[in-house]
Amino acid sequence: MRVNDPLHRYLGESGYxxxxxxxxxxxxxxxxxxICFLPQLNCPYVRxxxxxxxxxxxxxxxxxxxx
Numbered sequence: 001m002r003v004n005d006p007l008h009r010y011l012g013e014s015g016y017x018x019x020x021x022x023x024x025x026x027x028x029x030x031x032x033x034x035i036c037f038l039p040q041l042n043c044p045y046v047r048x049x050x051x052x053x054x055x056x057x058x059x060x061x062x063x064x065x066x067x
Contacts, residue, residue, distance in 0.1 A: 009039040014048055027055045 011034040020027040032050035036043035
């Protein structure tokens with residue numbers, strides 16, 4: 001999606017959070033947004049893209065993304 005794409009509109013953040021941490025085996029951080037497709041037609045399609053990151057005590061990490 002381009003920044004000035006007239007077919008899409010970013011509607012802001014829809015969720016975020018953090019779990020785990022000190023004394024736990026990992027930390028999980030996630031963030032998601034809300035994107036409207038065809039805002040001229042009152043957003044008939046809405047997607048919620050997200051990213052989740054995991055950081056482990058051994059220095060490793062992993063991630064996942066989706067809609």
